[in-house]
Amino acid sequence: MNLFKRAWWRLTATLGKTLLLTGLFFVVCALVLSGFLIRSAADRAAADAKDQVGAVATLSFDINALMESGRAENGGASGARIDPDDRLRSGKADALGKSPVVTRFSYKVESAGLATEDLKLYRAVPPPPAADTESGDFFKVEGVRDLAAMPSFRNGTSKLVAGKGIGPDTGDGVLVLEKRLADANKLEVGDEVTMRSFPGDGSKGKKRQFTVAGIYTSDTASSSQYTPALADPGNLVYASPNAAGALSAVTPTDEGSDIQEATFTLRNPGDLPKLKKQAAALGLDPDIYPLAVNDKQYKQLVGPISKTAGFATLTVWLVSLAGVAVLSLIVASSLRERRRELGILLALGERRPRLLGQHLVEIAACAIVAIGLAVPASQALAGTAGSSLLAGEVSDAENDKADEEKNSYADSMGGAAQDEEPAAEPIEDLDVRLTGADLAKVGAAGLGIAALATLIPGYRVLRLKPRQILTKGD
Template identity: 50%
Template sequence: MNFLKRAWWRLASQLGKTVMLTGLFFVICTLVLSGFLIQAAAARAAESAKRSVGAVATMQLDLNALLNSGKGSKNAGASPGLIGPGGDLHRDLVDRICASSVVAQCNYSTDSGAAPTDRMKLYKPVPLPAGQKDDGLDFFKAEGIRDLDALPSFRNGDDRLVSGKGIKPDSAGDMVVIEERLAAANHLAVGDRISLQVGNAPAPGQEPDRRRFEFVVGGIYRSGTPDSGRYVPAMMDPANQIYVTPEGGSRLLGKDPGADGGVVKSATFTLRSPADLDRLKADAEAAGADLDVFPLTVNDKAYRTLVGPITKTASFATVTVWLVALGGTAILALIVASNLRERRGELGILMSLGEKKPKLLAQHLVEVAACAAVAIGLAAAGSQFLSQAIGDKLLAGEVASARDQAASDRQGPDPSNSTGGPKSAGADGEKVEPIDRMDIRIGPADIGRIGATGLGIAALATLVPGIRVLRLTPRDILSKGN
């Protein structure tokens, strides 16, 4: 008799066992398919995050590497204790790197100071405490930047322009943006001209650099940090933070911008994907950068913040898939082994009638595979809704943990905050909220994967205990019984 017919009759006559086996397969396939769908959703979210956020690579001087390379010396500069020209990162080099195809956005800055003049006084809301002497080294904190809008504090909204416009790559070299309290203290408005002096502290025994440069107030901004109500050095007061162009920053450092566009302290490159760092390094070397002295390091914190919880959820789903698959295989193997034991008499009679052992095993495989096929169809119909519910629940827990950890990290004082307060939301960069929603979608590829997995489990669960059938003879089965 055809073993396919025997398999059908067996399934129809033992309807209770057939339903039980199908139900067990349904649970296994549903959980495994849910794991696959969660993994796929996490992969899509991570890819989307790469495109939307990318990663930020930073280029700045490595002083030890400079000294070890022999290109610089602590006394190579014009003044003792200063780094020589080998430690200068030039703007024109950075501009060439910015042109790389993997760079979505770039910015660079020059940290310098600016000494007050008779046409530009410092903002001092609280006078110097009694008993302390003014050492005459109070400066404005001047930052030469390429694009004001690219600064984290302006992206986050902690600082914002209230009049005029911000510095852009094509802004005039003499443009300056000042804080509104400083503007009010000096009675300045957009379009007014001011004078600033080079802000380098002189070396012992040397005269200060008294060169002055004219700037035009192009914009006025409002800082998100209020007055502390106590005395702080002028350079630490946020109202004394001014922004100039890279050329202006170079001049206030006492360096002529020249043909190379001036010097910058650090440059940041927002990559289209965190995987593009190697390509950026190659383009930087082709542009003439010495990556030993000016190394490129990636800060992918925004990307990790975005995908951290959903990646952990996907990892949990992966573990679940393996545990369910292995556990399901073991349970089904025990059930099949129990069925084979119960059907020893049937097997012995069929073998004595001349039925081939492989066909007996094939009959059992068809029975189990038929139950698996029905279960796979049912799982494919209902897994999307179940996966969405499970995934959202797991992801919500991971997101809550991530937010609690971020809040805990911000409880400590911010060393850059002159008021001694906690870190602001944008202290470490742009505000980024983790992905908190999974986009579960089921497609033909997912059904194919669960189909292959379900049938594979059916085959293993049948063949492993069924191998014993191939070692038995009709006499052994019928004479020894159970």
């Protein structure tokens, strides 16, 4: 007799057990498919976040590596003597920033300036009579390629209130002053001012003329006690890179001003090897000018969703293993009840593979029906469960972020330490949708569970001879 007919008669004759198996498979398949849907949604969200954020690669200057290479001399108390050609210059950063894998880049020229008659230092509190003010009586000047890209301007703690900021196309010789400094010197946008360069050797330095291009305000308050002028946020002056380089103790060259590091936002974290090759082509030794990716923003975005996806994957495995175990017990119990049937069929000449195939068809039929019912249920379950799990992970991530902010150290200007990239908000929504690949996965998982649940106990019974099956007690 055809094994499919026997399987059909068995399923319809024992309708209660058939419904029990179908219900059990429904639960297993719904949970497994929900896990697959959550995992697929998480992968899509991670891919979108990668395209949206990219990664930040930092090009820095490692002076220790330069000294180990023998290209720098120890100058004793004055520090290392570095050849001007070995310094990291803004021109190299500009050339590397033109790479097709870079979406945007920035760098700072750290410099300082001395006060003059028409640009005096801002002092919130006058110095005590006996205080030595010479060591800190100068402006902190930061030469920036794009003022709007600076962390304080991105997060809103600093705002431009008059004039224009500094951009990639801004000409040389412009300054953006803090409002407290501008008010103290009665300066407005468009005024001409002078500032002396800061040689760092005690000399006065050369006078340089600049134009006030803009005025900004900073939320960082001045100290209520006397502090050196350098530490007062009112004395932080932004300048174009070449303007800051003109004030620096390190003389600019044809390759630009001296910089300590430059940051490049990549289209994809995987583009770092390409950027390294292009840096090497520009003559940047990877040991002395290392490039490293800071994917902190990407991790902030996908951290909670990755944990949710990991939990979903673990759920799939646990449910699958539990399903195999439970169904194996049910099938084993069913085979014990059908020992007489199996023994008679074997005695009549039925082959063992066909008997095992009959049981496999019975289980697979229940699995197929259960998979069909699980498709609409799993989408609702995945949406609800995924959102709940993700909400919990996002809450944990925000708590961790708050703890990190509490433990952060203050920077030299008296404010909170700031990252090069603004903090990214974690992904809070999952786009759960059923695809053919997910349906194929749950189908394979369901039929695989059915096969294992049938073959494991079925082999133990059918390896016996018909006489053993019929005479052996339950």
